[in-house]
Amino acid sequence: MVGKVTVVYPVDPMPELPEVETVRRGLEVRLVGEVVGSVEVRQPGILEACQVQDLQGLAGFRVSAIDRRAKYLLIRLEREAEARSLVVHLGMTGQLTYQADQEEATDTFRRLVSGYQKSVGAHKIDSHTHLVATFLSGARLMFRDPRRFGRILLIQACEEDDCPRLARLGPDAWKADPLALKRRWIERGGKRTVKAILLDQSIFGGVGNIYADEACFEARIRPQRILSSLSSARIDVLAKAVGLVLDKGVQNAGTSFRDFVGADGESGTNQEDLRVYGRGGQLCFRCGGVLHKAVVAQRTTVWCAKCQT
DNA sequence: AATTCGCCCTGTCGGC
DNA sequence: TGCCGACAGGGCGAAT
Numbered sequence: 481m482v483g484k485v486t487v488v489y490p491v492d493p494m495p496e497l498p499e500v501e502t503v504r505r506g507l508e509v510r511l512v513g514e515v516v517g518s519v520e521v522r523q524p525g526i527l528e529a530c531q532v533q534d535l536q537g538l539a540g541f542r543v544s545a546i547d548r549r550a551k552y553l554l555i556r557l558e559r560e561a562e563a564r565s566l567v568v569h570l571g572m573t574g575q576l577t578y579q580a581d582q583e584e585a586t587d588t589f590r591r592l593v594s595g596y597q598k599s600v601g602a603h604k605i606d607s608h609t610h611l612v613a614t615f616l617s618g619a620r621l622m623f624r625d626p627r628r629f630g631r632i633l634l635i636q637a638c639e640e641d642d643c644p645r646l647a648r649l650g651p652d653a654w655k656a657d658p659l660a661l662k663r664r665w666i667e668r669g670g671k672r673t674v675k676a677i678l679l680d681q682s683i684f685g686g687v688g689n690i691y692a693d694e695a696c697f698e699a700r701i702r703p704q705r706i707l708s709s710l711s712s713a714r715i716d717v718l719a720k721a722v723g724l725v726l727d728k729g730v731q732n733a734g735t736s737f738r739d740f741v742g743a744d745g746e747s748g749t750n751q752e753d754l755r756v757y758g759r760g761g762q763l764c765f766r767c768g769g770v771l772h773k774a775v776v777a778q779r780t781t782v783w784c785a786k787c788q789t
Numbered sequence: 790a791a792t793t794c795g796c797c798c799t800g801t802c803g804g805c
Numbered sequence: 806t807g808c809c810g811a812c813a814g815g816g817c818g819a820a821t
Contacts (some may be wrong), residue, residue: 628798
């Protein structure tokens with residue numbers, strides 16, 4: 481028996497495509513059809529290109545759909561002939577949770593499950609809760625983000641192409657045709673590293689630090705390899721690996737080290753399936769070699785020097 | 790033109 | 806034990 485085991489809980493990096501998709505699915509089930517009663521902005525600093533009054537003016541709008549583009553959530557709102565999109569980026573620690581009624585348990589319940597903190601239920605309103613939308617049904621949608629890297633924008637539904645953040649995004653990386661990934665990587669990647677290309681949201685959107693490293697491990701390619709130095713066949717493998725790790729992330733309802741929760745406050749389980757992210761210095765599950773850690777493309781990067789070439 | 794840097798922000802952790 | 810600096814990190818604008 482081991483005496484005392486120190487478990488390190490890394491802070492979740494930015495929610496990436498699978499995490500945002502998990503929130504989208506949760507909100508789609510619960511939020512569509514709800515009519516906004518009032519919106520309280522508790523921290524105006526999270527707003528971008530819109531004012532507190534604009535959000536307060538959403539009273540009477542009905543939620544018609546929840547869409548996602550890369551790591552952005554788009555909450556579609558309609559009132560008579562008007563249509564708006566509430567655009568939400570979760571930053572690093574953002575949580576967008578739904579509460580059916582205010583009598584429901586109002587505190588997050590955390591417990592340890594397989595070495596990680598498991599979160600259940602919407603968090604109570606605290607100093608990190610920056611926006612609370614209350615619906616006519618009594619339900620609430622809350623945006624909570626301790627590190628405040630998240631952003632909320634409100635745009636006219638028809639102005640999506642004029643929103644610089646959205647206009648910059650390339651196609652969605654999830655469910656993209658592997659041949660399309662390959663073609664665009666080669667066209668737009670120049671002489672950059674695989675890691676830099678995977679993280680570049682204007683080439684394909686949705687992949688962040690976790691899934692970039694996991695895809696490289698899956699494809700047995702070093703993240704610092706220059707893409708143009710890879711054979712055509714190996715780029716094909718990488719393209720399939722990206723699809724695979726994103727699929728798995730979505731199936732597992734996202735990666736939760738600490739902060740990430742879905743719309744109902746539930747943690748994901750993908751952290752249990754990670755092969756390299758957060759494992760620098762530990763042993764490779766595939767070959768037993770020591771996993772290396774270094775900064776590549778300005779991000780902490782982990783790879784196996786033995787089986788990734 | 791392509792790439793890098795500094796900033797935003799706060800909880801957590803290691804060192805003293 | 807407690808204080809404090811270092812660190813983490815996506816996206817954006819400025820600088821190189």
